[in-house]
Amino acid sequence: MLMPMANETIIFPFVRVVGQDKMKKGLLLNIVDPGIGGVLIKGEKGTAKSTSVRSLAQVLPPRLSVVGCPYHCDPRFPKRMCADCREKLASDAIVAEEVPTSVVELPLSATEDRVSGTLDLEHVLKTGEKKFEPGVLAQANGNILYVDEVNLLDDHIIDLLLDSAAMGVNYIEREGVSFSHPAKFVLVGSMNPEEGSLRPQLLDRFGLCVDVEGEKDVSVRMEVIRRRMQFDADPEGYLASCQGETDSLRKKIEEARALLPKVVLSDKILHDIVHVCIHFKMEGHRADITMMRASKANAALEGRTEVTKEDLRTVAPLVLGHRLKKRAFEEVTFDMKELDICLGI
Amino acid sequence: MPGHMMVPHYPFPAVYGMEQAKKALMCAMANPKIKTVLIKGASGTGKTLVARSLGEVSGKSIVNVPLNVTDEQLFGCLDLESAIKEGKIELQEGLLQRADGNILYMDDVNLFEQRMINGVIEAVLSGRVKIERENISTTYDVDTVLIATMNVHDSYLSPVILDHFDICVDADYPEDEAGRTEILRRSLAFDEDPDTFASEYADEERAIAEKIGKAKEIAEGAVVSESIARTIASVSGKMGIDGTRGDLSTANVAVALAALDGRSEVSDVDLEEAAVMCLSHRRKVVRGRRVDRMEKVVHSSVGFNTESRAIFKAVHPARDAKHGADSDPDGETPENSDPAAVADDSHVFRGKESEDIITKIGETFETIDLFEQEGAAKARGASSTKGKRVLKKTTTRSGRYVGSRFTEERNPDLAFDATVRAAAPYQIKRHKEKDTGMAVIIEKPDMREKIRETRSSSTFLFAVDTSGSLIIRNRMVAVKGAILSLLKQHYVKKDRVGFMTFNESAIQMLMQPSREVETIYRLLDDLAIGKRTPLSAALQYLSDYMSMYIKKRPDDDCYVVLVTDGGANICLDPDDTVTDPIEEALGIARRMNIPGVKWIVIDSEKKFDAVHHAKDLADALRATYYTLDDLKVVTYEEMNLVRTAKQRIQK
Incomplete structure (x- = not known):
């Protein structure tokens, strides 16, 4: 795989982030199956949220993309291609190339037209003809879209993001432009709960949610500092020193993706999922479906073709935690013991 | 510019459950007189799925209205290219025009701007779009049906808009284990291979399409008989529904239901079902004792014996005992159609609360939304949109x-x-x-x-009197309960909330207005209590604070919620023994004038106590006045009752 280019800032290696297993799990599950619906990372500042997400690019397997397509259509899935590429496909004019999967960041200050795309001003002025200027959602297609401090984003932009993420399509009907293009991406949001929360309806639309905490153990904290110092002293060298681990994680992801369609889910497990969701009073079906997908992805990630109760145990807190019914201002935490009883473990 | 994407298609019959929503959609397809359908439901219940799956069975295409649509794009605007290049003034077709003969679809309709919703509904209902902009003056005809969905937990639609929906149904998703498992199984199968999945339902889909086709023919010639029309009118009259929109919708839907069943004659059952779909969202504001009793009304008008009344009685014996006198037990008198009267009734006794309500901090009731209250108050005088969420x-x-x-x-x-x-x-x-x-x-x-x-976002600043007089009467618990319930609501709606207390030892801004509402939970549990009430000083402080605040957030609606018994006993100058502290406070209150800030006084005295200083204070501040008891409304139990009644009817 390609190394980051020299003029790019080098990011602390993903494989060397200490602890934070739940967060890593949430991210990896989504990479294996982007249909899980993204992940929201909640935690205080300085808990490696942003670092982990940004460095994710290092372990992402490369993907195929149509050359010259602004939406990076994947030639293997004609149904999810933009109208342009479909036309080309019909006349067999498609050329594909392998490109790295990237982490696209949405700045907080992004305006709506930059997010969804808009009329190309320059083109209109020069030629008098209309042309669509792709925005961040176009860039995000097939990639990971990262929104830091998602709770501070304007409501209407969050609505827009979640709509596209759910539908896999970005519809634009504005400024004289009527257009739609594929926008299938993994939405990763991070937030510091001290700075306000998200509407519960928005929470529900994130497939997974993890709470991250700073490490409390002294020796672990020492290790964090030690690694950071080594990295700061020689970023390139440090990155190279763990290249092997990075490569093997990437390989693991690729294998898991290949394995995913073969993973089966027994009727027993299906019942368990529904039982758990009913027990925890999940409204609607998003929790059920997400749990099903996440447990399959987890099995694939561990190289198995059958989903077990252990998979459910792993993913349940990520799926259910943020969907628990809260009464007024209660603090609710997910209870593993309750889950175990529910699963009959 | 290149066209639009295709979205994978989930077959209509494969949508499990949602019978009411499916029926409503089929009605709309069968009878073109039905123009607007709204599907309400919690998130993740399949509202969007069922609406989108309609395309295949109806043979129409679904035109999606994205959330960030602009006016021009929706209604049509000047065609740029031909204007620049050829100097020709031509209309570029808008979404509505594209929806002609098809289905117009709005997801999360409540998140659209009110003006936009109004425009769309107006166009759909009248079948005509009028454009007056940018050198273009034209009208065109649109024959389309609007299908909209909304999340019930996510703000609301104004009654005026609701009234324009012919049908409004709940996404009645299955909650039982078998149903949920089946949904999961189907979702799994669809994920694995959408094409095979769709082909499995192809026959069923065709059958439905045919059924709709036939129903359409029948519905075209169907006539609503005099007696049916009379029944409809009496039902909606009894439910206190204004206007005739609901009656017409009910008639149209009843015709469609009969037609879908292969009949041209409307039966009582059709009527009953139609009334539930078309009238429940049109009732006046439900407040206090007014719970959804529509099924009962429908039943009794159509000549059914009503069991729901019996259930109602069994669950709410106390209520009935108290209200037996003024609310007719048979529901034969017209429902009270004055929202004001309904609101005034909100202090009724409400049977037993469910046990898990947090007793420690007082009862957490569903409270009246202060804004809605104000809206209702305004509506009494002149019709106006509700103050909020506009x-x-x-x-x-x-x-x-x-x-x-x-x-x-x-x-x-x-x-x-x-x-x-x-x-x-x-x-x-x-x-x-x-x-x-x-x-x-x-x-x-x-x-x-x-x-x-x-x-628009709003700011609520709670200013709570934590003086001894409150404690003595043990009213603090009730105050906490009321505040929490209010906050719970505003937390959901993303307002800013601040919290301040005052007593003789200090006037404390415990929390600056922010969105982090949950902090108040902790603050409320740990309030410092003092003996006397420096009301004047507190008002002075609020005045200064809010004048500054409104400058920082000029677009906000600001509300100061003053929770007090109004019993001031410290003057501005603590050593001043001559001035009457209450008079002084009232004087300050009368002079208070901060544009953009509205006042709400919540009286912590019991409603039937003799002295109400807080009422005087409210008058002086030109504030809306409530007692703590006013702020309790419908409990969850009553809501559930409605739900079960509805389910019963469907069976």
Whole structure:
């Protein structure tokens, strides 16, 4: 795989982030199956949220993309291609190339037209003809879209993001432009709960949610500092020193993706999922479906073709935690013991 | 520009459960007189899925209205290219035009701006779009049906808009284990292979399409008999529904239901079902004792014996005992149609609360939304939109771009598309006059600026009197309960909330207005209590604070919620023994005038106590006045009762 280019800032290696297993799990599950619906990372500042997400690019397997397509259509899935590429496909004019999967960041200050795309001003002025200027959602297609401090984003932009993420399509009907293009991406949001929360309806639309905490153990904290110092002293060298681990994680992801369609889910497990969701009073079906997908992805990630109760145990807190019914201002935490009883473990 | 994407298709019959929603959609397809359908439900219940799956069985295409649509795009605007290049004024087709003969679909309709919803509904119902903009003046016909969904937990639609929906149904998703497992199984199968999955349902889908086709023919010739019309009128009359929209919808839906069943004759069962779909969302504000009793009314009017009444009695014996006198037990008197009267009734005793309600901090009731109350109060005088959640035009350059207007500003927030469209028709002429080398020559009068709108946010500053008088009467628990319930609501709606207390030892701003509402939970549990009440000083402080605050957030609606018994006993100058502290406070209150800030006084005295200083204070402040008891409304139990009654009817 390609190394980051020299003029790019080098990011602390993903494989060397200490602890934070739940967060890593949430991210990896989504990479294996982007249909899980993204992940929201909640935690205080300085808990490696942003670092982990940004460095994710290092372990992402490369993907195929149509050359010259602004939406990076994947030639293997004609149904999810933009109208342009479909036309080309019909006349067999498609050329594909392998490109790295990237982490696209949405700045907080992004305006709506930059997010969804808009009329190309320059083109209109020069030629008098209309042309669509792709925005961040176009860039995000097939990639990971990262929104830091998602709770501070304007409501209407969050609505827009979640709509596209759910539908896999970005519809634009504005400024004289009527257009739609594929926008299938993994939405990763991070937030510091001290700075306000998200509407519960928005929470529900994130497939997974993890709470991250700073490490409390002294020796672990020492290790964090030690690694950071080594990295700061020689970023390139440090990155190279763990290249092997990075490569093997990437390989693991690729294998898991290949394995995913073969993973089966027994009727027993299906019942368990529904039982758990009913027990925890999940409204609607998003929790059920997400749990099903996440447990399959987890099995694939561990190289198995059958989903077990252990998979459910792993993913349940990520799926259910943020969907628990809260009464007024209660603090609710997910209870593993309750889950175990529910699963009959 | 290239066209649109295709979205994978989930077959209509494969949507499990949602019988009511499916039936409503089929009705709309069977009877073209039904123009608007709203599906309400919690998130993740399949509202969107069922609406989108309609395309295949109806043979129509679904035209999606994205959340960030602009006016021009929706209704149509000047065609830019032909204007610039050929100097021709032509209409570029809008979404509504594309929906002609098809289905117009709005997801999360409540998140759209009210103006936009109004425009769409108006066009759909009248079948006509009128455009007066940018040198274009034209009308065109649109024959379409609007299918909208909304999340019930996510703000609300105004009654006026609701009334324009012919049908409003709940996404009645299955909650039992078997149903949920089946949904999961289908979702798994669809994920694995959408095409095979769809083909498995192809026959069923065809059957439904045929059924709709036949029903359409029958419905066309169907006539609503005199007696049916009379029954409908009496049902809606009894439910206190204004206007005739609901009656018409009910008739149309009843015809459709009969037609779907292969009959041209409308039966009582059809009528009953139609009334539930068409009238339940049109009832007046449900407040206090007024619970959904529509099934009962429907039943008794159609001549059914009503069991729901029996259930009702069994669950609420106490209520009935108290209200047996003024609410007719058989539901034969017209429902009270005055919202004011309903609101005044809100202090009724309500049977036993469910046990898990947090007793420690007082009862957490569903409370009246203060805004809705004010809306209702206004509606008594003149019809007006509800105060809240109405979108607000902003002066800053943030918010959703929804339209454009002429501007003379030096450095406007330029709406480029509109500007170019304004300039377009003159291009050929201008190019002849002077050649600047530009493709488009824009002159000052062409300039258009963006109209942006944001959902107005509100600020609630709670100022709570924590003096001893409250403690003695053990009212603090009730105060906490009331505040928490209010906050719970506003937390959901994303307002800013601040919290301040005052007693003799200090006036404390415990929390500056912020969105982090949950903090108040902790604050409420640990309040410092003092003995006496420095009301004057507190008012002075609030006045200073809010004058500053409103400057920082000029677009906000600010509310100061003053929770007190009004019993001031410290003057501004603590050593002053001559002035009457209450009079002094009232004087300050009368002089209080901060534009943009509204006051709400919650009286912590019991409703039937003799002295109400807080009422005087409220009058002086020109505030809305409530007692703590006013702030308790419908409990969850009563809501559930409605739900079970509905389910029973469907069976």
